[in-house]
Amino acid sequence: MGTFNSNNNAQTQSNLPKFNPLDPEQFRTQAHQMVDFIADYYNNIETYPVLSQVEPGYLRTQLPQNAPNRPEPFEAIMKDVHNHILPGMTHWLSPNFFAFFPATVSSAAFIGEMLCNCFNSVGFNWLASPAMTELEMIVMDWLANMLKLPNAFMFSGTGGGVLQSTTSEAILCTLIAARDRKLGNIGVDNIGKLVVYGSDQTHSTYTKACKVAGIFPCNIRAVPTSIESDFALSPVVLRGVIEADVAAGLVPLFLCATVGTTSTTAVDPLSQLGELAEEFNIWFHVDAAYGGSACICPEFRQYLDGIERASSLSLSPHKWLLSYLDCCCMWVREPNVLVKALSTNPEYLRNKRSEYDSVVDYKDWQIGTGRKFKSLRLWFVMRSYGVANLQSHIRSDVRMAKMFEGFVKSDPMFDVVVPRRFSLVCFRFNPNKEHEPGDTEFLNKKLLDSVNSTGRIYMTHTIVSGIYMLRFAIGATFTEDRHVISAWKLIKESAIALLRKSVF
Numbered sequence: 001m002g003t004f005n006s007n008n009n010a011q012t013q014s015n016l017p018k019f020n021p022l023d024p025e026q027f028r029t030q031a032h033q034m035v036d037f038i039a040d041y042y043n044n045i046e047t048y049p050v051l052s053q054v055e056p057g058y059l060r061t062q063l064p065q066n067a068p069n070r071p072e073p074f075e076a077i078m079k080d081v082h083n084h085i086l087p088g089m090t091h092w093l094s095p096n097f098f099a100f101f102p103a104t105v106s107s108a109a110f111i112g113e114m115l116c117n118c119f120n121s122v123g124f125n126w127l128a129s130p131a132m133t134e135l136e137m138i139v140m141d142w143l144a145n146m147l148k149l150p151n152a153f154m155f156s157g158t159g160g161g162v163l164q165s166t167t168s169e170a171i172l173c174t175l176i177a178a179r180d181r182k183l184g185n186i187g188v189d190n191i192g193k194l195v196v197y198g199s200d201q202t203h204s205t206y207t208k209a210c211k212v213a214g215i216f217p218c219n220i221r222a223v224p225t226s227i228e229s230d231f232a233l234s235p236v237v238l239r240g241v242i243e244a245d246v247a248a249g250l251v252p253l254f255l256c257a258t259v260g261t262t263s264t265t266a267v268d269p270l271s272q273l274g275e276l277a278e279e280f281n282i283w284f285h286v287d288a289a290y291g292g293s294a295c296i297c298p299e300f301r302q303y304l305d306g307i308e309r310a311s312s313l314s315l316s317p318h319k320w321l322l323s324y325l326d327c328c329c330m331w332v333r334e335p336n337v338l339v340k341a342l343s344t345n346p347e348y349l350r351n352k353r354s355e356y357d358s359v360v361d362y363k364d365w366q367i368g369t370g371r372k373f374k375s376l377r378l379w380f381v382m383r384s385y386g387v388a389n390l391q392s393h394i395r396s397d398v399r400m401a402k403m404f405e406g407f408v409k410s411d412p413m414f415d416v417v418v419p420r421r422f423s424l425v426c427f428r429f430n431p432n433k434e435h436e437p438g439d440t441e442f443l444n445k446k447l448l449d450s451v452n453s454t455g456r457i458y459m460t461h462t463i464v465s466g467i468y469m470l471r472f473a474i475g476a477t478f479t480e481d482r483h484v485i486s487a488w489k490l491i492k493e494s495a496i497a498l499l500r501k502s503v504f
Helices: 002-015 024-043 074-088 109-119 129-148 169-185 188-193 206-210 235-247 270-279 292-296 298-304 335-341 375-409 437-453 479-501
Strands: 160-164 194-199 222-225 253-258 283-287 312-315 328-332 414-416 423-427 460-464 466-471
Touching: 024 074, 024 194, 024 466, 109 375, 129 160, 129 328, 129 375, 160 169, 169 188, 169 206, 169 253, 169 312, 169 328, 169 335, 188 194, 206 222, 222 235, 235 253, 235 270, 253 270, 270 283, 270 328, 292 298, 292 312, 292 375, 328 335, 375 414, 375 423, 375 479, 423 437, 437 460, 437 466, 437 479
Parallel strands: 194 222, 194 253, 253 283, 283 312
Antiparallel strands: 160 328, 312 328, 414 423, 423 466, 460 466
8 A cells, every 4th residue: 555655646746747936937927916916905905894704714614624736726726815815804904994003004015025025035144144134224223213212222323223023022032131131130040039010001912921031920010000191101100019029029120111002002101110210220111012103203202202211112113104014123222131131153153244243143132043134124115205204194194083083072972081192092982971881881892893793894992990992093004084984974873873772
């Protein structure tokens, strides 16, 4: 039986045409077809339900149990994309996508990503691709200048920046650097004494990163916030928590502040928190994943006031600077501390340039070794559009959010729950101000389900300090005024329909 299978497989192989996985002319043909498909998808994206309507497990019933043994034509694969993949897509690029935070895109970033895939460089060190390393250093300084960051965060100064995939990785890298420096002073046996701080609005990935970095779960502090402070982290409350930890013999290690929290885009007071961090010798990281991009506009730069006190900063251009996933910028004030914690130097990667510390080896600025040429995307975006157009893009989203906020405020059946800062509006349907909180929450859940079930728009919710609220996040690249106006009309119609049905 074994001999038969072997001969049969050999015969099958002999019947196959010569295998050429990258034939330039075939690539040219198929790439043209794919570009046509993508352009048509973008042109027709409004015809799809924003939120996928399929049920879990739908795809397994549509595709074979095993991979094909012989090649299948490109046309057959694309037919399955149309018939089986598209129905299972939630369309993040839809102009009617108002959920979470948007993942923004642009022609320039797409072309930059094409070039990145063309080169397929694995730029773990300078020698592996000098242009890849040096362009990233330049682009990171460009963006730092756009944000008016101190020279201490730039390669042209005493710091530097790196492109990570996500905020999670940025936080983990800085946590490890802070941890190792602190343990170098107090001894590794005292890792159980290290305490980290954030607010109850800090992104959930922070807790995960702390656990991965070896911080005891009981030493992860989520300081409560309140609606009175618009859910920003209070320096007064934080001081009390830190002082209690110090009195208990614990060692403060790391503080994560946020510029634009996920639930409500709250902004923590960086200057005051930075003073606390300096007083207690705490590594101070600023997570500006969402709100940071807006700070390229002078009218929003105030939200980064105090950044000069930070040890590190991260923001995600894929959220608002048109760069596609994934793209997270991270700057550090003391690169040597980061490199000392994350560096690896196996014999097979040794080279003269790296040995003499004359170059940047980005493998020592991240968790993994391999990395993509991501800076091409940002480089293409910055050069193709210029700072002025990027600022205009952000201001346009904020203007549309202000318009939506005006709709909410003008209707007595609705409340704006927290002040709008950027392009997120947090609101709720509250037709009877005397309702119990549970009744209002139930009503808003019904409204959210009703609106999303239409497929015409997609929103999400959050709960902060026990308050259930709806989130309307504007920022998808294709969104225009008419989409915001239409969304509000649908929300109002659905709300009135609920009242007529007497849902209570």
